[in-house]
Amino acid sequence: MKLYTYFRSSAAYRVRIALNFKGIAAVQIPKHLVREGGEHHLEDYLALNPQGLVPALEHEGRIIGQSLAIIEYLEEIRPEPPLLPAAAGERAVVRSMAMSIACDIHPLNNLRVLEYLKGPLGQDPDAVKGWYRHWIAEGFRGLEEMAQRSSADGRHLYGGSVTLADVLLVPQMYNARRFGCDLAPYPLLAGISSHLESLPAFAAARPEAQPDAES
Numbered sequence: 001m002k003l004y005t006y007f008r009s010s011a012a013y014r015v016r017i018a019l020n021f022k023g024i025a026a027v028q029i030p031k032h033l034v035r036e037g038g039e040h041h042l043e044d045y046l047a048l049n050p051q052g053l054v055p056a057l058e059h060e061g062r063i064i065g066q067s068l069a070i071i072e073y074l075e076e077i078r079p080e081p082p083l084l085p086a087a088a089g090e091r092a093v094v095r096s097m098a099m100s101i102a103c104d105i106h107p108l109n110n111l112r113v114l115e116y117l118k119g120p121l122g123q124d125p126d127a128v129k130g131w132y133r134h135w136i137a138e139g140f141r142g143l144e145e146m147a148q149r150s151s152a153d154g155r156h157l158y159g160g161s162v163t164l165a166d167v168l169l170v171p172q173m174y175n176a177r178r179f180g181c182d183l184a185p186y187p188l189l190a191g192i193s194s195h196l197e198s199l200p201a202f203a204a205a206r207p208e209a210q211p212d213a214e215s
């Protein structure tokens, strides 16, 4: 199994957590998103993943893009330990929390969106940071409230064990800290993330611990 990744990519970070959580080994193939205009734009990578985004997973002759599709695939080929609860209704709630990050926060704050704001739209760095922080605040406000309803122990977004929603939370929190977002309004999310970051599967997946990490 091969994972095309970049140490700071939060979507790749999600997949690294899921791989570690399930004890699945994957060879990491770094694609630098900034160097030389971004290695993800080069022909060799586009031939593998026409979307030109990381992560992508290569397994049994197939290339799978999209972190959520990859994680659901890992869940299906290695069901234990599970990242989704057994009951359909519970799984739906966990997925809704995960998607609030993957579909509603992350795409608005992705590198190419920020670059487009800076370049073609001529926005200055402070305006771009403001954009980033705005969408984090919008997304985290709702997620904090969802967590109040669904966390059983203040250490997990849903119930009292690790789920897909937690796998999405930690990388988004990492990014929010990088962009200097005010996290004080989300004490539950901050507490949950801090607990999760101490778990081995999450700690080993953090950007600074990756082979392609830069300071």
Ligand SMILES: N[C@@H](CCC(=O)N[C@@H](CS)C(=O)NCC(=O)O)C(=O)O
Binding pocket: 008, 009, 010, 011, 012, 033, 038, 040, 052, 053, 054, 055, 065, 066, 067, 068, 102, 110, 111, 112, 113
């Ligand atoms: N929805 C995709 C998002 C993938 C994505 O946007 N990856 C980012 C890194 S986190 C990327 O490759 N960005 C390159 C760019 O914006 O140019 C997923 O969940 O895998």
